[in-house]
Amino acid sequence: MSAQFDNTAGPLTTESGAPVSNNNQSEAAGAGGPLLIQDQVLLEKLAHFNRERIPERVVHARGSGAYGTFTVTADVTKYTKAKFLSQVGKETETFLRFSTVADSLGGADARRDPRGWALKFYTEEGNYDLVGNNTPVFFIRDAIKFPDFIHTQKRDPYTGSQEADNVWDFWGLSPESTHQVTWLFGDRGIPASYRHMNGYGSHTFQWVNEAGEQFWVKYHFKTDQGIKNLTQDEANKLAGEDPDSHQRDLREAIERGDYPTWTVQVQIMPAAEAATYRFNPFDLTKVWPHADYPPIEIGKLELNRNPENIFAEVEQSIFSPAHFVPGIGPSPDKMLQGRLFAYGDAHRYRVGINADHLPVNRPHATEARNGNRDGQGYDGRHGGQKNYEPNSFGGPNETGQALWAPLQLNGQTGEWETPKHAQDDDFVQAGDLYRLMSEDEQSRLIANLAGFIAKVSRDDIAERAIANFAKADEQFGKRLATAVSELRR
Numbered sequence: 001m002s003a004q005f006d007n008t009a010g011p012l013t014t015e016s017g018a019p020v021s022n023n024n025q026s027e028a029a030g031a032g033g034p035l036l037i038q039d040q041v042l043l044e045k046l047a048h049f050n051r052e053r054i055p056e057r058v059v060h061a062r063g064s065g066a067y068g069t070f071t072v073t074a075d076v077t078k079y080t081k082a083k084f085l086s087q088v089g090k091e092t093e094t095f096l097r098f099s100t101v102a103d104s105l106g107g108a109d110a111r112r113d114p115r116g117w118a119l120k121f122y123t124e125e126g127n128y129d130l131v132g133n134n135t136p137v138f139f140i141r142d143a144i145k146f147p148d149f150i151h152t153q154k155r156d157p158y159t160g161s162q163e164a165d166n167v168w169d170f171w172g173l174s175p176e177s178t179h180q181v182t183w184l185f186g187d188r189g190i191p192a193s194y195r196h197m198n199g200y201g202s203h204t205f206q207w208v209n210e211a212g213e214q215f216w217v218k219y220h221f222k223t224d225q226g227i228k229n230l231t232q233d234e235a236n237k238l239a240g241e242d243p244d245s246h247q248r249d250l251r252e253a254i255e256r257g258d259y260p261t262w263t264v265q266v267q268i269m270p271a272a273e274a275a276t277y278r279f280n281p282f283d284l285t286k287v288w289p290h291a292d293y294p295p296i297e298i299g300k301l302e303l304n305r306n307p308e309n310i311f312a313e314v315e316q317s318i319f320s321p322a323h324f325v326p327g328i329g330p331s332p333d334k335m336l337q338g339r340l341f342a343y344g345d346a347h348r349y350r351v352g353i354n355a356d357h358l359p360v361n362r363p364h365a366t367e368a369r370n371g372n373r374d375g376q377g378y379d380g381r382h383g384g385q386k387n388y389e390p391n392s393f394g395g396p397n398e399t400g401q402a403l404w405a406p407l408q409l410n411g412q413t414g415e416w417e418t419p420k421h422a423q424d425d426d427f428v429q430a431g432d433l434y435r436l437m438s439e440d441e442q443s444r445l446i447a448n449l450a451g452f453i454a455k456v457s458r459d460d461i462a463e464r465a466i467a468n469f470a471k472a473d474e475q476f477g478k479r480l481a482t483a484v485s486e487l488r489r
């Protein structure tokens, strides 16, 4: 996106284009007198300034964005009919917004927190958004718990601070979080930069090929820069010295032509295997172990262009898990299903009903054609064309082709728990992750967890949290209990 006009020459003007005579002294009633309401330059300037901010994202408020290119490196046409994936060598423009989750806009980048990974593919069949994290799993498995979870990560209504009590109370009472929390307090919990971490689609998605065959798929973006992390002490120091450390790192790397890249992989499960797989494949607290479904390399992602205007292109960018293209669709994952609603709703509140028309958000390789019109910020792009369908004036027509394949369903409606498969419980994969770690990694994990759990004000909150880790691995629980009690003595 380049500047629309030259703001470097000519007279300073008001918004309506009238020349401004004095931008340093307001118009006053006499040399020492009060200001006049007829000073429209002053009034317009103050009023505009008051409206510079839009609501920050309720989560993932701090972020950094960059444009890039996705290139297909393997033939996946037997799995999906998506056109942007249809040919080896095919390139698609992308925009990626990284973020932290819990901090407000004014926070710091070097925090122990998941990193958001919101990737927009500007495909010829519309924009495809993959709104994931740098972690393959999540804390909870049902969308209805998300606002409660986030409230515990944000500031307490009374103290105005993030409270260890709230965080550990919720996690202790939500044992399905044990896997993600083990991940978060391990070495990868504080990436050194956005360039030195992986990205994941996290959820399971549906791919469907030309013949209508369905597959379940998980996306992995493996950093080619190598994984680099910060220890808690390094992060504490950096957050104080350079709160924008991730933003600076990304911008500077792209400015010097050191374009970060990721190798894109997918795990693919034939649809018929889902019902009997040892883990529920639609449970976001679980991974599919690579031994079960080996990742297949399908592409390369490169970031190679910085945005020119952070507010226009990063703050106003919008991503939605509901932005699919033909050949890709949702799975019944209850988190994903909730997110299909939440993001469009957030965009309409945060950026407005015409957010999709902004240059960073609109399709770049096709046009949006429909009867939606007007609303705040509408730019009149449709001129006098008809705004209804069907019409006999050459308007756009529905295709009759569903984007994704239908699911076979049965059973009764109800507030069901996520069905458990043969090896599902809340702790098995957390235990596996702990046992995969070296002795040093385990020790750092325990120190990180203990340092935070020790801050809670009530023993029962600490004990319940520790009990979850003990259920994942007995030794993990014992070591953690000892470390916490030493800190609380």
Ligand code: HEM
Pocket: 056, 057, 058, 059, 060, 063, 097, 098, 099, 115, 116, 117, 118, 131, 132, 133, 138, 142, 143, 144, 146, 201, 202, 203, 317, 318, 319, 335, 336, 338, 339, 342, 343, 346, 347, 350
């Ligand atoms: C039901 C659960 C969830 C709900 C209701 C939810 C809701 C939201 C909302 C309202 C926003 C702000 C959107 C905006 O203002 O533009 C957001 C941002 C985001 N969420 Fe979620 N979220 C959920 C779970 C997740 C999960 C599981 C992931 C990752 C696996 C995730 C990744 C992100 C990312 C990356 C962003 C930032 C997008 C951007 O850069 O603009 N969220 N979420």
